[in-house]
Structures are given as C-alpha cells and as structure tokens.
Amino acid sequence: MTDVFGQPAFPGAMPGALAEIRELSHSYGNGPNQVEALRHVDLDVLIGERLAVMGRSGSGKTTLLNILAGLEKPTSGRVVVAGHDLTRIGRRSREAYRRRTIGYVWQQSEAGLLMGLTALQNVLVPMLGDGSSQLARIDAAVGLLDALRLGDWLYYTPDQLTPAEMQRLAVAVALANRPNLLLADELTARLDWPTARELLGDMGALLGNLGTAAIIVTHDPRVARYVDRTIVIRDGIATAAAGELAPGPQGRQW
Amino acid sequence: MNAVRAEANRARDARVAEAPGLTRAKLAWLLATRRPGWAVALWLCLAGAIAMPALLPLLDAMAVRSGLAQTLARDGALTVEQNVSDLNTFNKFERDVDGRVAGRTGSALVPLAANATVGPLHVVTVGGAPAGPAPAQQALTAAYLDHLASHVTVDAGSLPPDALGGGETAVTMPQAAADRLGLRLSDRVCFDFTGGAATPRWCARIVGFWQPLDLKDPYWGQPPNSLQLTMGRFDFFELVKQHPPQGPTARLRYWASSDAVDPGKAAVVADQVRRLTAELKTPDRRLTTSLAPSLESFHTLQVQVSTAIHLFAAAMTLLGLFVVALVGARFLDREAHELAVLRARGWPSGRVWRTAFSGLAALTLCALPVGVAGGLLFVAVLSLIGSGISPGWLHQEDVTGVAAAMVANLVGLLALLGLLAAGAARRELDPSLEAPFRSARAWWRRAGTALILGLAGMTELALPRLPWTSGLVQHAPDPLPALLGLAPTVGLILLTAAIVQLWPLGWAVQPSSVAGALAGWQLKRSPEQHAAATFVMILAVAIGVFAAIGLGLGPEPQVTSHQPALGAGLGAGLLVGTVIALALALAAFGLHFRSAARRRFQEYSGMLAHGLAIADLTRSVAKEQASVTMSALVVGSLLGLALAVAGLPLARPTGLALQLAAASLASALVCLLLAMLIAGSVARRLPIHANPFDSQGQP
Numbered sequence: 001m002t003d004v005f006g007q008p009a010f011p012g013a014m015p016g017a018l019a020e021i022r023e024l025s026h027s028y029g030n031g032p033n034q035v036e037a038l039r040h041v042d043l044d045v046l047i048g049e050r051l052a053v054m055g056r057s058g059s060g061k062t063t064l065l066n067i068l069a070g071l072e073k074p075t076s077g078r079v080v081v082a083g084h085d086l087t088r089i090g091r092r093s094r095e096a097y098r099r100r101t102i103g104y105v106w107q108q109s110e111a112g113l114l115m116g117l118t119a120l121q122n123v124l125v126p127m128l129g130d131g132s133s134q135l136a137r138i139d140a141a142v143g144l145l146d147a148l149r150l151g152d153w154l155y156y157t158p159d160q161l162t163p164a165e166m167q168r169l170a171v172a173v174a175l176a177n178r179p180n181l182l183l184a185d186e187l188t189a190r191l192d193w194p195t196a197r198e199l200l201g202d203m204g205a206l207l208g209n210l211g212t213a214a215i216i217v218t219h220d221p222r223v224a225r226y227v228d229r230t231i232v233i234r235d236g237i238a239t240a241a242a243g244e245l246a247p248g249p250q251g252r253q254w
Numbered sequence: 255m256n257a258v259r260a261e262a263n264r265a266r267d268a269r270v271a272e273a274p275g276l277t278r279a280k281l282a283w284l285l286a287t288r289r290p291g292w293a294v295a296l297w298l299c300l301a302g303a304i305a306m307p308a309l310l311p312l313l314d315a316m317a318v319r320s321g322l323a324q325t326l327a328r329d330g331a332l333t334v335e336q337n338v339s340d341l342n343t344f345n346k347f348e349r350d351v352d353g354r355v356a357g358r359t360g361s362a363l364v365p366l367a368a369n370a371t372v373g374p375l376h377v378v379t380v381g382g383a384p385a386g387p388a389p390a391q392q393a394l395t396a397a398y399l400d401h402l403a404s405h406v407t408v409d410a411g412s413l414p415p416d417a418l419g420g421g422e423t424a425v426t427m428p429q430a431a432a433d434r435l436g437l438r439l440s441d442r443v444c445f446d447f448t449g450g451a452a453t454p455r456w457c458a459r460i461v462g463f464w465q466p467l468d469l470k471d472p473y474w475g476q477p478p479n480s481l482q483l484t485m486g487r488f489d490f491f492e493l494v495k496q497h498p499p500q501g502p503t504a505r506l507r508y509w510a511s512s513d514a515v516d517p518g519k520a521a522v523v524a525d526q527v528r529r530l531t532a533e534l535k536t537p538d539r540r541l542t543t544s545l546a547p548s549l550e551s552f553h554t555l556q557v558q559v560s561t562a563i564h565l566f567a568a569a570m571t572l573l574g575l576f577v578v579a580l581v582g583a584r585f586l587d588r589e590a591h592e593l594a595v596l597r598a599r600g601w602p603s604g605r606v607w608r609t610a611f612s613g614l615a616a617l618t619l620c621a622l623p624v625g626v627a628g629g630l631l632f633v634a635v636l637s638l639i640g641s642g643i644s645p646g647w648l649h650q651e652d653v654t655g656v657a658a659a660m661v662a663n664l665v666g667l668l669a670l671l672g673l674l675a676a677g678a679a680r681r682e683l684d685p686s687l688e689a690p691f692r693s694a695r696a697w698w699r700r701a702g703t704a705l706i707l708g709l710a711g712m713t714e715l716a717l718p719r720l721p722w723t724s725g726l727v728q729h730a731p732d733p734l735p736a737l738l739g740l741a742p743t744v745g746l747i748l749l750t751a752a753i754v755q756l757w758p759l760g761w762a763v764q765p766s767s768v769a770g771a772l773a774g775w776q777l778k779r780s781p782e783q784h785a786a787a788t789f790v791m792i793l794a795v796a797i798g799v800f801a802a803i804g805l806g807l808g809p810e811p812q813v814t815s816h817q818p819a820l821g822a823g824l825g826a827g828l829l830v831g832t833v834i835a836l837a838l839a840l841a842a843f844g845l846h847f848r849s850a851a852r853r854r855f856q857e858y859s860g861m862l863a864h865g866l867a868i869a870d871l872t873r874s875v876a877k878e879q880a881s882v883t884m885s886a887l888v889v890g891s892l893l894g895l896a897l898a899v900a901g902l903p904l905a906r907p908t909g910l911a912l913q914l915a916a917a918s919l920a921s922a923l924v925c926l927l928l929a930m931l932i933a934g935s936v937a938r939r940l941p942i943h944a945n946p947f948d949s950q951g952q953p
Contacts, residue, residue: 069598071682096600104598112598114285115592116285124276126599128276135271135275137275138270154269
C-alpha cells in the first residue's frame, strides 16, 4: 500500500502504478440541486506516464484534477497517489502531499504565481524548507528556468512576461520540487499552436529527466500527440479515447 | 566544442553565484511590501496605535508631576515661629517640632531651615570711629541661619564655623547689604539697640561677605539680601543675653518635597498637614502655611484630569486596535491571493501563518521607533513652548509604567495581527472551496444582542456618576477605582457595537439614480460589509466630540489658573489624542473604501463593459460613504456627549463656556466632515481608462 513504485497500491491495482483511482464519484450541492461531476471513474497512471484528459466544458475534468491535487475531497471511491490515500488523508499529510508529490499548473497560470516576486524567486518559493543549501536551490531553479527558456528572464516579475512565458514559469514552479505527478489544467489553452508545441516539447524533455508523470487536461486534440494515453470524460464518466486521439507510447512526440 | 560548453558552464555558475537567494523572512517581507501604499498605510496606523496608549499616560504623568512641583514650589512651605529666650529653649523648640513633623508626615515634609533673629541693631562705630550717616540711619537684624554655607557663595573672607564661641564675635553679612552700608571686610562694628545712642552695647568683627546661590531658594524665609548680620549659634545667643528690644524669634521652616510626595496621595499628605498644624498650634507659636488647601485643590483637579486622560487613553487604545484590525484585514485581503498560492502549493497553514505574520510583525517593529519618536517629539515640543509641563519631573516609575503600557499594547497589536494572519492563512486559492458565506442573522437575534449590549453599555457609561460608586471608589482597593474610571470607555464600545447591530445604513441612500440604486442594493444585500468602518468612525467621532467638549467646557478656569500644568496636560492630551484618533479613523475609512471601490470595479466589470459609467460607479461608492459618514456623525456625536458627561471634569457651565463648547464642537464636526469628504473622495477614485476585463489592469 505504501510503496507504489513497483508494488500495487491495493488489491487489484496495476503494478508500477503511480496513481490509482477506483469508483471515484464526486458531486456538488445537495438534494434537487445536486450535480454529479464524476461518476464511478476507474483510472491508473503509471510512473512517468503522460496522460491527456479531454472532455467538454463541465464534464468533470477540472474536478478530477482538483481531487488528484488534494484540493477537493471526493464524495466516494478511492484515490491513491504515490501511497497517499486521498480519500482518507489528513490535513498535514495532504499539505505534505501537495508540497512534495504533485505539481499543479492552473488554467490561468498567473493564479499560481506570486506576482510581486521575480521568476527566479517564484521557482525558489516551493523549494524553501526542503533542506538543501541556498546555492543548491538557486542552481536547481536556474537550471529549471534555463530548460524552459526563461534563463534571460530570471529577474522579471510575472506581469512583465508574455502569456507563453508566464505559462512556462508556471510549469517551472510546478516542477520545482521534482514532484512525482504534474497536473496541468488547460496548459495550452491561451497559446497558439506553434508556441504550445514548443512548450509541450520543452516540458516533455524536463518530465523525462525528472521521471515525473503528468496529467494534462485539455480541449486541444493535438496535445494528444505529446502524451502516452488519452482519456475522455463525458458527463462524469471516463472512457478511453478513440484511436486517433490516443496514439500510445509509440506515437508520443517528446 | 568542449571550450564552448565550459564557457557556458562558467557563465551559468556566475549567474547562480550572483543570484540573490530567497529565505522565508525575505519572502514575508516581499509579500508585505508588495503593495507599498498599503504597507505604508498600515505602518502609519500601527505607529499611531502604538504611540497613543503610551503618549497619553506619559502626558498625564508629566502634567501631574509638573503640577505637583508647581504647587509645592508655590505653597510647599510650613513655617513655625516661637519666641525663645536662650539656646536651650531654641534647641528644645527645634527638637519638639522636628519630632512632631516627622511623626505626622513621615518623609513628606523635610526640614529646610532653622533660624533665629533679634533686632534691631544700629551701627554706632565702625573701626572705632563714629559711623557715617549711611550705616547709622539703618536698622539691622542679627540672625543665626542654620546650614548657611550650603545656600550661599562667599565673596570675601569666610563663614565662621557654627557653635564657635569665645574671643571676638565674628559676623558675616550679604555683600549687597555691606555695599549699602559701606562696610568692609575686617571692620569692627559696634551696635546699640536704639538709634542715635553714643555708647555701643555690642561689637563684632565682619569676617565674610556672601551672596545667595539662588534668590528663589525656599530656604530664604525673608529676602536674603536684607540688612542682616549672621553669626554662629553660640554668638547669637550671647547677643540675646544683651536683651535687645525685640526678643529672639526662632523659625523652623519645612518643605514638602515633590520627590517625597506621591501625587496620588496628595490628599493624604494634606490631611496629615492639617492634623500637624492643629497639633503644633499653641498660644506662643505661630504657623504659616497654605500647604494643605493647595494639596487638596491639586488632588481634586489631578483626579479629574487623570481620570479624563486615562479614559481618553483607553478609548484611544481600543480605537487603535479596531483601526489596525480593519486596516490589517483589508491589507491581508490584498495579500490573500499570495497566501492562498502558498497553501495550494502545500505549505502547511502554520508556515503560511508565520509568513503572513512575519510581514505584519516586521511592519509593526518598523512602526515602533516611529511611534516612540513621534511621542518624544511631541513631549519635547510641549515642554519647549512653555506649557509648564516638563519631562524633568518624571520619576523612574512613571517611565517604567508608560513603557509597560506600550509593551502591553504592542503585544496586543501583535496578537491581533496574529489572529488576522491566522484567518488569512486558512483561505483557499479557489474561493468556491471555502466554507459558504454565513447567512445574515434574523432581526430578532440581532435586536436581542443589541439590547443586551446596549443595557450593559449604558450601565458602564453611567457607572462613575452613580451615587453609590463614589463611596466604592474611596474604600475600594487600588486597581478598582482606576478600573471604575475606565468603565465609560467599555460602555462606549458596547453601545457602539449595539448600535452597529441594528443601525440601518441604507437610510441615507435614495435609489432614484443609477448610483443610488447600486449603493442601495449593496447596503441591502450585505449591510455588514461596512459595519467595521461604521464602528470605527462612530468611535472616532465620539472621541472627537468628547475632546471638543473637554476643551470647551473643561475644569473651571480659576482652578486651572492655579494648576497650569494640569490644565495644559488635559488640553494637550485631548488635542493630540483627537488629532491622532481622527487621523487613524480617517485612514481606516479611506482604506476600507479604497478596497470597496476596487471590489465594486470587479463586481460591476460586466456592467462597465456594457456602458455603466465609471462616474456612476464612483458616485455609488460615494453614497455608501455618505451613509457611513452621516451615521457616524449622528451616532458618534450622541455617544461622545454621553461619554463627556460621564467622564469629564465638567464645570458648572456658564453662558460663555457653553458658547465656547458649542463652537469647539461645531468646528470639530465640520473639520471631521470635511476630512471625511476628502478622504472619501481620494479613496473611491478609480482610473477612467482601467479595463475591467484585464486582470493586469485592475485599479
């Protein structure tokens, strides 16, 4: 149960799974106003796997991401990520989970950035208190920003960056603590395709180096070319995507 | 290729080495100062809130100590006179009176001078030759002055040691008297007791001339440069044996030292002095003193002034706390996003709290020296302008008490900021994940709460004026009377809280225009959103009205003319307190509505895009401001009047005093209204060109 790296998280789980979701349901509101956002979702994410989640607006994609991020507690079902059972997790463990296990890129990237701090400081914030020396933290942060082509904008604040650069910065911040799982909500929604492609390429290379799995919520079918697998959520129910949307590991372009 | 890679690595290493790091403390500071305007506003509010609770008690202590020193400098003497026939009766008289004074008053009255005089003496010869017309026509007094050497400076010759007898009688005299008489050092002068006699009865040699160190020294019971011959005790009583016509009179002079009299126990000392004078009075003794009535008069005014200033200081302390709470809450509203980002990134709420609190604590610590320096500057100005108040009279315990009050207030402010930071540290990045808004309480619940608060508040407000409380104050142990004196402040807070529960803010808004409709809708939708600002403004107006009435009516002028330091202390305390109270309240009012204007801008962004004019939006905020302002002026004025009646040493009002108070009150209210209009106008200003849909372009 505790070690998911090669061992099933619980009976029936896939060996080598990082995240295992069983019978996950989530609803908002009560009584006649109740809305079921997710219904009986089963899903496994392997270590280092990249997964795209597609679906129409209001289908439950962001709810799934919020649950995986520990921002919301599921109504029923079971969600285990890197040994953390998110249905039973306590406050302190959930905070540690958010800090060390996952990285999150918000749909509006500025939502996850500290606007008064420089790009370098933004990346340094998640590293504070990780036990490493200041020089090591700066070295790692500069390395991340270089890898995401922000090396020349170390001392720029987010509001001085373009939307694409801000999105890259949001990715750098999310990966600052070398998480096991990156969760990205509509990562490329505000970018034109050539810019989005460039970002996906750079991010893919970084994820490969770090061994980090990724779940990317998107509307754009072209993103599917950059992931191992795509699932579609429709009315709260997750299904495997049609063949053209799920090229599989061989089709991955990063 | 390797060289290129090595060069790139070197360049990267250099960038890493040069890059400034980030610590939690630096992050806290960066977050706190990200919006410099808000940080400066909170910093100034903190400086005012820190300074006031210390400055007013300091002013009170200075005024009281200076007032006591002035009282004792004017009326601090007690003189006992008795005719004595010889050295033994003089010594017996001295021992008897000393013992009674020490027994009755302890260390409050200190022996200042013991002297004896006989006279008159008329110069017959000087150096064996008949005296010239100048000395011959003058009458001198022979005197023994105890401890003369400590109060004079010797110009020529020396002062003979006391009790030295035998040989030729050695005398000294003031230099000014010798100059008037034309006498010189070493002159042998012979005297008779009646003018025009040819045969001298008594001779002495002048061995020294002196002049007093300080003409105002209370040691001198009579003008020190008068025509007198001073000599040792033995020689004096040898002269007495010659039977001069006006027999020897001994005088013992005592002084109430301001170091030995506790201002809080002036009435007790006055009572002791009354008993002492009754005990000392015998047919052959004469007593001269106005110490007891002066101390009683000082005590009466001191209690009134100290009660008023402490009441005012308590109200100011609470106002400071409420203002910091309001401004701090708005400050943290602006910082909420950053803190929520840290929470969303998995920072424990404790660490987020520490980050938020560290920033606030750093601003508080930066405000501390400003508050202290401001207070000291005011004290320095007050003592330099000749108000009669001087920090020089302060005792160490006064300064310790004021420092303790400041530290306690600082701790209170930090605790308050800690609570605010705790609330901010719990906020989520996505507001939808937070707990739902608390629904408004039913009217009868609010009415019940208001009734309880109102009854408790009215009782507290009236407590010092209730007939049975004066007896309680006199007999209660020490902290109770002081606490009872502060009850009206608690009453003011409770009554304000009661009124804010029920006060309909929407009464001043007419929904006949777009702006009026928007404002009316806001006040109906969420009336509690301006409750804190209304609360602070009502308190500030009440404090302003209290001070205006205090300055206008105050204690009776004939009383304050005898106690200028106490009168000046009360006036200065009320004035500076009011100015800072209103500045704090206006800052809170302005910052609250600045925040409200920005919120309205975001709320109405859709309407703005569809043609709602920015001017209508700002006008709607102005109507909300007007509603708060009018409510604060009406309610605050009534509460201020009630507080003044409860806590001020009001004189029986004459027509002129009433006119003065009315003028003072009217000017205060007009100034306040103008200041609120200006602060409100600045606070609600929004940039005309701002794009409501651009997150970067938010005003």
